[in-house]
Every structure is written in structure tokens, then in C-alpha cells.
Amino acid sequence: MSSSQLLLRFSLILLSVYGADGFENFVASRCVFNSTELPDIELIESYYYNKLEFIRFNSTVGRFVGYTPLGMMNADRWNNGEELPIRKGQVESYCQHNIKNWYNNILGKTAKPYMTLSSVSPPGGKHTAMLMCSVYDFYPKQISVTWLRDGHPITSEVTSTDELEDGDWYYQIHSHLEYTPRSGERISCMVEHPSLQTPMVKDWDASLPESDRNKIAIGASGLVLGLVLCLAGFIYYKKKSRGRILVPNH
Template sequence: MACYISLVFLLGFPAVYSGSHTLKYYITMLSTAYPGLPQYSVIAYVDDVRYGRYNSDTRHAEFLIQSLMVFSEHSEGLNKQAQLIETMQKAIMNFIMDSSNMTYDINYVFQIQAACVLHEDGTVDVYEEGALDGKQLVVFDKETVEFVPVTREAVLLAQWVNKQAFAKKYKILMENRCTQHLTLYLPYIKSYLDEKVPRVKLSSSESESGTKLHCRVYGFYPRDVEVKWIKNGRDEIHSEEAAQILPNPDGTYQIRVSVGVTPEGGATYSCHIDHSSLENPLVVLFETETKNSNITYILIAVGVIVLFLAFGLGFFIQRKMKGFKDSQQSASTNEQETALQENIL
């Protein structure tokens, strides 16, 4: 069942543009109780930072970031909101089971992703989509204010949900309560993260199509960043691959920008990073692996030569010392033999 629980998280929301902020809820409902897992659970994120959770075992909304503990006095309101949504999700789960003649002997997983997006100009967008065992069923249409079936099997579910006015309740909830919480929590989450300076790692790879240079920028916050490759300090190299800004578990972000190049003698390549945490754009020069390899080989060769000379010199000295000792022993033996002969005579 763990695979089903992770599958739905592959479903994504539309891109969030610069200056916008998002509050997202990941909701999981099991058809029956399962050992070690709450039957109902919610995980909440602001701009990809996990800040809160709720489940049917504790029935208590909990903050996961210390700076948000100042809002603990309105936790009762959060609990009521979470319990209301839990009741709605249970009703939807029961309808899915009954209308599809599913047996309760098998545990099915119904999940929802819901989000409100507050844009820089003050406008609000809301999104929601539901899936069963990782297969998308319905999506929320903000224009018609109704849930639209994605598959033929979900037609009855969409009709029933719309009849219950869940779509209108959801729209009101997300456009008001969700954006209120987003506006309230965002400054505290920002102070928790502060502005984190990006770190950079450059690398290259070879293929049949040629050489690719990779600029990986990671560990930065806020999300917005500009990363580009520059040739000879002035010419921008455009990437044929779409670079995506991805979240890290600690709330920071990462991105990798790759470009194809044709190596030229004397040409230089550098990665330029512009981020709000930097006073000036960061420029990192790419050093070719050939230069590094040549230096390595030279150092290895010099080391081998030095070792060989040291060994040869030691061997030479040893041979000389042995020859000197042999000559001394030979001279001493000759003197003894001469003295012995003189005594005999």
C-alpha cells in the first residue's frame, strides 16, 4: 500500500510564478483501518516547507515549525476545520466504495491534493484533484465551480460530489481560510528559513552529441533564482533543456542548468547565479577536466621519478658500502696471512 500512497504525489499543480506563494494540503484517506497508519491524515506545506499535520488518531492540528507555535491559541479553530474536511472525505470515500461495489476486505487509498495560490497582485487561484490508489479521478474546475471527472469510472463520483455542493464549500474555504493562513504563516516561515545563500557545483559529461556542462545550484532560499552559462565572459549560452527549480527536504531549493558546448582553444565558460541572498551575482569559472587531469598525471609522474631516484640512490649507496666493507675485510685478511707467514719463516 505504500506504493499507492506515494503515487498520487506525482500529480502536480500548475507552475507558481515569481512573487506568488502557495499553501498546499496533502490528504490521505484509507477505506478501512490499517495497522500503523491513521485512517485519515493531512500534511500541510507553505512554498514546499512542511509546517503542519493532522490525523484521525490524535484529532489535533500540530505545527511542525517552532516559530509558528505563537499561533497555538487558535489551534481549536484548526481542529474544527480539519475535522470538517475529514467528515467530507469520509463521505466521499464511502460513496466511492459503495458505487463501485468495492469490498471493505481490501484497503483502498483515496488521496486529495488541494492548494491556494496568492499571487503578487493579490489575485487568488485554487486547485484540487483526487485520486484512488494512485489513479486520478476528479479535478476541480474553478470556472464552473465543480468537480470534473478524469475517467469514465469517476463520472458518478463527480455528479454526486457536485450535488452535495462540496465544490462550492471547497472554493469558499480555500479562497478565504487558506489564503488567510498563508498570509499569516508566511513571514514566520521566512524567518525560520532566513535567506540561504546558494551553493554551486560544476561538472561536465561526454556523449556522442558532444560535451555538456552542468551547473548545479542548491541550498538556496527564497525560491526565485537566475542561473545561466556565459562563454568568454560575455556571450550567454542558451540551454536546450528546461531547468526546473525543485524543493529540498529542509525547505531550500535546487536547480541544474545544462548546456551543450563545442570545446575551443582559449575559450572560457562560467556559471552566473543571481539570487536575493547575494549582494552581487555569483560567477563560478568552469575548469576543464583536461587541465586537472594533466596536472594530476604530472604530479604522479614526478612522484614516480622521485621514488625511483631515491630507490636507485639507496641501492647505489648500499652497494658502495658493501664494496668498501669487502675491501677492508680483504685487506685485513691479507695482512693476517702475511704476518703468519713471517712468523713461520
């Protein structure tokens, strides 16, 4: 997973002080990172008064910066005092320490996807068929969905959605392939994800869609049940007929 694929941020401190007259002063510290290495970690500490940020420390900038007269006065004082080396040291002692815990206990966790392959109605065009490969319930977000024809990647006539949030930390994605069926070919959908040791590949069975096969199975079961009930009724009728006594008419 490349550093450009993962950019995370979390707040480590949030201190709020409320005055009796309703004014608010607070400090928010956060770490922005894409790995556990120090060069990839940034500490940002912002000071606010009544929703106005008046001073900030940014470890990438390497000093405090003031945005108001009061902020500039304190920035100059802190940059030339003990506050600056303390903040610089917190990039390692504060951010990196917590980030390693996140990677070990949270960010390293994965959820394997499951996939379905189905036939959908193609839009008006030169192709006569369209397949949809749907992948559900995977985590983290990064995933690769590839179409294959006889084991070789297909790059044209493919459209895919972005990774869609389910709202429960899981994701889903859908990819469509427009194609003209050829005799003897094998169309497959391949999924690659950090949770999988090997790619997940599903071949398309063009014989009958699963929904149609289910309908046929249900219909056949109903037919057999109807025949059994008719046969049972016929046997019961024959038995009752044999035991009936006929009285001649005078």
C-alpha cells in the first residue's frame, strides 16, 4: 500500500476551557500521517479563542506562527523559549508513539470481500451483453477489480464506481463490462485486496443466470409436489371405490 493511498488524521488532545461569560478558549493537537516513519508524520497544534485561530505550531514549518497581534507576540516568545523544542520532540514521543499503536491495533485490521457476478441489461450500443461484478463488505478502502478474458486483462469497455461507503466502516464497489460473447471464451472478474493472500477470481457461467436457475428449480419442485398429491388422491379414490357396496334398483 503506497503512502499516497493512505492519509490519516486523528486528534490526540482536545482541551476546552469555558468562561462564565460564554467565551471559549481551546487547544487542538492533531497528527497527520501516512506511515509510522518520522518524515511522514506532521504535528499540528492550534490555539483558538472564540472560534478564531490565533497561533499555530506546525512541525513541517518547524516553528510557531501567529495570526493576530496577540498570536504573533506569543509565537515570537515561544519560538525563542522552551516551548519550541518541546513541540518538536512531541512529533516522536507523542505522534509516532500513538500512530504505531494505531497501526498495530486498528489500521492493520482487514475484512475480506465477497463478490457476485451477474448479467445486466446493456445500454444501446455495439455490444450485446453486459456483466456486473459487485464486491461487498471489504476493509480497508483500497481495492482493485479487473476483468479477464481467457486469463488476460480487459481494458476497454469497462466502467467502475468509486469505492462506496456502507456507513459501517465497510465498502462496496461495482464494475461493468460491455462485451460481445464469443464461443469458448472465459470471462472472469478478479479482485485484489490487502485482506487476500491471493487474488479472488470468479468465472462467468453463461448457461443460465442464477435467478433463472432458482426459478426453474422452484417450478420443478412445485410440479413434482403436485404430481405426488394427485397420485395420492387417485390411490385414495380407488381404495374407497373397492369398499363400496352397490344396491340394485327395483
